[in-house]
Structures are given as C-alpha cells and as structure tokens.
Amino acid sequence: MATEFDFDSEVDRREVPALKVHPMVLGEDGAELFAAGVADMDFRVAPPIIEAMRQRVDHGVFGYEAVPRGLMPALTGWLETRHGWTVDQAHILRAPNVLNSLAIAASLFSEEGDGIIVQPPVFFDFFDIIRENRRSLVENPLVLKDGRYEMDFARLELMASDPRNRILFLCNPHNPVGRVWTQPELMQLGDICARHGVLVVSDELHGDIVFPGHNYTPFASLGPGHAHNAIVFLSPAKSFNIAGCCWSFTVIADDRRRKAFQAENSRLTVNKNNAFASVAMQAAYRGGGPWLDAVILYLQGNLDLVRQRLQQMPQVELIEPDGTFLLWLDFRKLQKSPDELTAFLRAKAGWAATRGIAFGEQGAGFARVNIACPRARLSKALDQLITALS
Ligand SMILES: Cc1ncc(COP(=O)(O)O)c(C=O)c1O
Numbered sequence: 492m493a494t495e496f497d498f499d500s501e502v503d504r505r506e507v508p509a510l511k512v513h514p515m516v517l518g519e520d521g522a523e524l525f526a527a528g529v530a531d532m533d534f535r536v537a538p539p540i541i542e543a544m545r546q547r548v549d550h551g552v553f554g555y556e557a558v559p560r561g562l563m564p565a566l567t568g569w570l571e572t573r574h575g576w577t578v579d580q581a582h583i584l585r586a587p588n589v590l591n592s593l594a595i596a597a598s599l600f601s602e603e604g605d606g607i608i609v610q611p612p613v614f615f616d617f618f619d620i621i622r623e624n625r626r627s628l629v630e631n632p633l634v635l636k637d638g639r640y641e642m643d644f645a646r647l648e649l650m651a652s653d654p655r656n657r658i659l660f661l662c663n664p665h666n667p668v669g670r671v672w673t674q675p676e677l678m679q680l681g682d683i684c685a686r687h688g689v690l691v692v693s694d695e696l697h698g699d700i701v702f703p704g705h706n707y708t709p710f711a712s713l714g715p716g717h718a719h720n721a722i723v724f725l726s727p728a729k730s731f732n733i734a735g736c737c738w739s740f741t742v743i744a745d746d747r748r749r750k751a752f753q754a755e756n757s758r759l760t761v762n763k764n765n766a767f768a769s770v771a772m773q774a775a776y777r778g779g780g781p782w783l784d785a786v787i788l789y790l791q792g793n794l795d796l797v798r799q800r801l802q803q804m805p806q807v808e809l810i811e812p813d814g815t816f817l818l819w820l821d822f823r824k825l826q827k828s829p830d831e832l833t834a835f836l837r838a839k840a841g842w843a844a845t846r847g848i849a850f851g852e853q854g855a856g857f858a859r860v861n862i863a864c865p866r867a868r869l870s871k872a873l874d875q876l877i878t879a880l881s
Contacts, residue, residue, distance in 0.1 A: 494785040498534045499865050511861075517843050524843040525872035530666070530817060532732040532863035534786065539778030540731065540771050547770045556766050558585070565776035566725075566740060573699070573780070576712040584741040584753055587761050589696050589724045590616055592741050595755050596692045596722050597624045597658065600748065606656035608689065610642060611851025612819075614666045617694075618851070621660075629656050632853050633668065638810060640668045644679055651687040659684055661693040663710060664701065667850050667859040668819045669812025671705045674713070681710065681717040691721040696739070699730035699783060701814035702791060711742055718744040722752070729816075730783055731775040732863075737768050786863075790816050793862045793869050800873040804880050816863035819847075823856035832856065839879035842872060 504512045511529035514521065535541070563580045570576045586592040597607060597620055606629040607621045613633075621628045631647050633640040650656055661680065664671040672680075684691050691710060698707040711718035726739035743749035756762055797818060801809055808821040822832055829848040836842040836858060847857030862869055 494788065496534075496537075496782055496785045498786070498789045499867065501865055501868070502533060502535055504533060521837075521843055524837065524841050525868070525875070527842060527844045527860045527862070527864075527872070530729065530861060531734050532786070532816060533865065533868075534732060534789075534863065536732050536771075537775065537779040537782030539782075540733065540774045543770045543774035544767060547766060553766055556764050556769070558764050559769050559773060561777075562769055562773045565773045569776040569780075570709070570725075574707060574709055574712070576709045578711075578742055579744075582742050582744050582749065584743065584749065584756060585762070586724075586739050586741055586756065588728075589694055589726050589739045590620065591761065592722075592724050592739060593617070593660065593692065593694065594620050594624060595752060595759075596690075597621065597626055599751055599755055600690050600692075600722075601626055601657040604655075605658070606650075606653065608647070608650050608656055608659040609851075610647075610662070610665075612667060612847065612854040612857070613660075613662050613850055614694070615849045615851075617660045617662070626658075627655075629653075630851065632851070633665075633670075635810075638808070640665070640670050640810070642672075642676060642680060644683065647680065648683050648687075651683050651689045654688075656687075656689060658690045658692055661691055661710065662697075663693050663695050664697045664707060664814045666697055666815060667817050667845070667847075667854070667857075668810055669815050669817065671701050671707055671813035674706075674708045677708055677710055678713055678717075681713055681720070685716060685720050691717070693721055693723045695723055696726040696729050697815045698725070699727075700787060700790070700816060702787065702794075702812070705813040707814065711744060715744070720745075722748065727772050727775045727779075731771075731779050733771050733775060736765075736771050737775075738765065738772070789866075790862060793864075793866055794818070796866060796869060797862065797873065800870075800877065803877050806880055807876075816861060818860045818862055820844075820858050820860055821856065822858060825856075827856070829855050832858065835879070836876075840872070840876040842876065 512526045603625045607626045608629045693710040701707045723742040728734035806824045810819040844858040844860045847854030
C-alpha cells in the first residue's frame with residue numbers, strides 16, 4: 492500500500508545534536524556506522540505536528556503558559572479510540588519524562604532496601620533507577636520458549652510473596668524483546684501482584700507501535716481492582732518520534748497514591764508547561780493517527796526485509812516481535828562474549844547496535860537493533876552483516 496508519507500528519504504540527523512548519531516554514542520570514529528542503538532526513529536514527524544509547531548513559532552512570543560485546554564482531551568480521546576481505554580482526566584498527571592516518573596514511583600512507594608521486581612532482559616534504565624534509589628534489584632527473568640519470551644509466573648508468585656518486594660516494574664510492550672503482553676498474561680501478573688500487595692508500575696510508552704494480530708492492553712484497563720494497584724506511564728515520545736520535545740503522562744487511579752505523586756511533583760517543581768511540547772503532543776494525538784499507521788506499515792516492510800536477509804545468515808535468529816521498532820537478534824550461535832560480539836558487529840559489519848548484555852545477563856549473545864530507518868539504509872546494513880558472517 493502506497494502512503495502519502497515519505498520514510499525512504501534520508502534526513503541528516505547530524506544537522507542537530509541527535510544522540511543516535513552523536514560521537515557520545517557512536518564514538519569519535521563512528522560516523523559511518525549503522526546507528527541502530529538509541530530508540531528513536533529517523534523519520535520526519537507527522538505533518539500536523541510540524542504545521543502546529545510552525546504556527547506556534549510564527550506567533551513569536553514564548554512566555555509562561557498554562558497547559559492548553561485541548562491537550563488532555565486529545566490524549567484521552569486517543570486512548571479511547573485507539574486502545575478502547577477510557578481514562579478519567581482527573582487521574583492523569585504530567586511529568587518531564589517516563590524515567591523521572593519511574594524514579595519517583597520507586598522512591599515514593601517503597602523504602603530504601605526494598606525489592607523491586609523486574610523481568611529481564613529488560614530496558615536497562617530500570618536497573619539504574621533501582622540502584623540509584625538504593626532499592627534492591629529482584630530479577631524474574633523471562634523465559635525464551637520456542638523463539639518467544641514468556642513470563643515465569645510460578646517464580647513471580649514466589650518473589651511477590653516476599654514482603655520485602657514492594658513494586659514490580661512492568662514493561663508493556665516489552666523493550667527489548669518486542670512482546671506485547673496479552674490480556675490473560677497481564678491479568679495473571681496483576682492477580683499475583685494484587686494478592687501479595689506488590690504495586691505494578693507499568694511503563695507503556697511503546698504501546699502505540701503494535702503489529703497486526705496483536706493488541707496493546709493498557710494494564711489499568713484490566714478492571715478497577717488492577718487500575719487501583721497500578722501506576723501507568725504513557726508518552727507520545729516513541730509513537731510520534733518526538734522524544735526531544737514532549738513530556739510524559741502518569742495515570743494513577745488510586746487517590747491516595749495520586750495525591751502523593753502530585754505532591755512529589757510539586758516538591759520537585761516539575762510542573763511547568765513547555766509551550767512547544769504541548770503543541771507537538773496535542774497535534775500528535777489529534778492528527779497523527781494516519782502517519783502512525785503508515786509508520787507501522789513501513790516497519791513491517793523493514794521487518795520483512797530482515798526476515799528475508801536472515802535466510803542467508805543461519806547464525807543469527809530473529810526473535811519475532813509483536814510490536815515496537817526494536818528487534819532482538821540472537822547471535823549466540825557465534826559463541827562470542829558480549830565484548831567480542833560488540834567488536835565484531837562494529838568492526839566487521841559496521842553496526843552500532845545496543846549490546847544485549849545491557850538488558851541483563853540474559854541478554855549475553857544478543858543485540859537490540861532499531862529498524863526505524865529508511866529501508867535502503869537497513870538493506871545496506873544487512874548486506875554488511877551478511878558479508879561479515881560469510
Ligand atoms: C521502555 C522505555 N521506557 C522509558 C524510556 C525513556 O522514556 P523517556 O524518554 O520518557 O524518559 C524508553 C526509551 O527508550 C523506553 O524504551
């Protein structure tokens with residue numbers, strides 16, 4: 492299906508200090524590498540976002556502002572029509588970004604030394620937040636069964652039943668393995684946590700990018716009981732490629748916890764509105780749907796290309812993703828240590844992917860690869876990998 496959007500053209504991200512291609516990430520000698528690490532897209536954003544921001548710039552005055560009246564309805568309208576999730580606007584707080592809110596949740600709803608359960612391989616910042624807030628990391632590794640990751644519910648039950656473990660950090664959908672957790676899976680997890688008084692802190696910022704045949708289930712949509720035992724983070728950052736100019740949202744149905752969270756936001760004075768962020772987010776949620784649909788289609792095309800080229804690389808296995816623009820590739824057949832694999836991919840294939848080990852020791856031998864780039868670039872990178880492996 493042809494679309495009105497152009498994802499094939501290269502945008503030179505070096506015109507701005509984009510992290511994905513910055514020497515800070517790629518190294519001083521990394522300019523020619525396939526930059527597949529940092530989790531944003533190389534595509535120009537949806538035209539309605541650019542137009543709304545342009546109009547805002549033309550206005551020419553950028554003083555202090557309130558949050559535009561239309562923003563929260565744009566968000567709740569999106570959640571309702573896109574995901575069938577009705578959210579009370581009064582339950583939504585805003586925050587500078589998801590990581591900031593994860594840290595606040597950890598510090599507010601657990602004590603120093605308490606356990607926070609994570610399910611590795613998982614987004615590496617979870618580990619840092621737990622460590623930096625002096626909580627203890629409790630791991631319930633995902634289980635890789637026939638090429639698909641699953642949660643280990645029996646082990647989760649054991650961990651949740653330990654009264655020292657107070658919180659579970661859920662990644663829904665799951666970065667880096669691409670699982671979009673199903674309703675029954677989330678229900679089982681939610682029931683275990685509820686039974687043992689473990690608070691579910693659910694990072695759902697990848698929820699909008701899901702492939703056909705899969706459905707993102709917002710954790711708090713499971714029912715009032717689960718909603719009251721959850722803190723949910725949302726953000727248009729990944730979906731609309733506006734990580735550099737947006738904030739995030741925290742949905743908390745439980746009044747007591749929401750008031751505590753709000754008080755902490757006030758204490759940290761993180762409530763100021765950023766005029767450009769508001770404009771970008773409102774335009775995204777109001778008019779970004781067709782662009783996002785086209786992105787998902789394009790990502791499916793990129794994924795098909797990866798599948799096709801991997802047929803020439805029996806040493807590498809793709810963990811089939813249900814969603815997200817991040818692929819989890821299994822290089823374990825190469826029998827290289829994490830350092831050797833990183834060096835091999837960089838030196839022989841020209842790839843700067845994210846080291847699997849960064850997501851926990853279970854990620855040794857894997858790499859996470861961002862495929863949200865023009866197809867020609869991905870194709871070249873895959874050719875380089877084929878040459879490196881042959
Ligand atoms: C699962 C997950 N959570 C949070 C973040 C970061 O979100 P933010 O930029 O809002 O802090 C990322 C970015 O890659 C992510 O993948």
